[in-house]
Amino acid sequence: AAIRWLCADVESPVGLAAVRESAAPAYELVTLFRYVHRGLLPALADLLAPGGQLFIETFTPQHRARFGRPARAADVITAAEAVELLAGLNVLQADEGWRSSEHTVRVWAERL
Numbered sequence: 001a002a003i004r005w006l007c008a009d010v011e012s013p014v015g016l017a018a019v020r021e022s023a024a025p026a027y028e029l030v031t032l033f034r035y036v037h038r039g040l041l042p043a044l045a046d047l048l049a050p051g052g053q054l055f056i057e058t059f060t061p062q063h064r065a066r067f068g069r070p071a072r073a074a075d076v077i078t079a080a081e082a083v084e085l086l087a088g089l090n091v092l093q094a095d096e097g098w099r100s101s102e103h104t105v106r107v108w109a110e111r112l
Contacts (some may be wrong), residue, residue: 010040019047032056036077041085048111054089056082056107060096063103082107 009015025048036058039067063069064076079094082105087110096105 010044011037028052028053030054032058034058036075037086038077041082042088043074045089045109045111047084048089050111053108053110054086057104060103060105062096066103077105079105080105
C-alpha cells in the first residue's frame with residue numbers, strides 16, 4: 001500500500017481536527033521530534049491503530065539546564081514522564097542521554 005503522509009500543527013484545533021479526520025481507520029506510525037506538548041501525548045497515542053507505533057525524540061531538562069534551550073521548562077520532558085503520559089501504550093524503549101551535542105529523550109511505544 002502507498003504511504004500517506006500527513007504533517008499538521010496538532011496544537012491548532014484545526015490541525016488536530018484534520019489529523020483526527022484523516023485517521024480512518026487509524027495511524028500505523030506517529031512521530032514527534034524536537035517538540036513536546038504533554039496534553040497532546042495521550043491524544044496522539046489515541047490516533048494509533050492496533051499495532052501502530054509512536055516514536056518521540058525531544059529535549060530533556062538536562063539539555064535545557066546546559067544550553068538554556070528550549071526557553072520554556074514546559075518544552076522539555078524526562079523519559080519517566082513521557083512513559084507515564086503514554087500509560088495506555090506498550091512502551092518498547094524509553095531512554096535519555098547525550099546524542100552528539102544534545103541531551104534527548106527517546107520513547108518508542110506501540111498500541112496493542
